[in-house]
Amino acid sequence: MRRALDRLYDGCAALAACFMVGLLVAVLLSILGRQLHFNIPGIDAYAGYLMAGAGFLALAHTLKRGEHIRVTLLVGRLSGGAQRAAELWALFAATLLAALGAFYSVRLARQSWQFHDISTSNDATPLWIPQLTMALGTVVLAIAFVDEFVLELRGQRLPPLPEEASHNE
Structure with missing residues (x-):
């Protein structure tokens, strides 16, 4: 089970990296289009979809690597x-909030699909398509929080401390 979960987190991170490359290509095409006087309709909207997708898909991997911002002011003083x-x-609490976010993200994508909701920009993309990445990212984040909670309950969780955080003064 551990390997399957780690593959899920890593797979979403790899997909997020692909989205980042796609974002780079979209931005470069937009810049080139302005310089060379051609227009790709909806390129700015697609760049936004790719950026949002990359952010949501990377959430679980970031959590599992201990890179999420944590306020340890209170917890750090306890023993x-x-x-x-x-x-x-x-x-x-984080698991509940992530589950709520996942529920409503999936619900939003489903409703956009049911109502044939499309983007208001000139690309007219069906909104459920880019919303799928948000839904997938939040569902995997909720799974990652359940994973962390269960590991903590079992006493197997070692909170990873990033190098940079340990050097803060």
């Missing part, structure tokens, strides 16, 4: 059982 209880509470 022993109090610290573990605070971690469990924080992970439980």
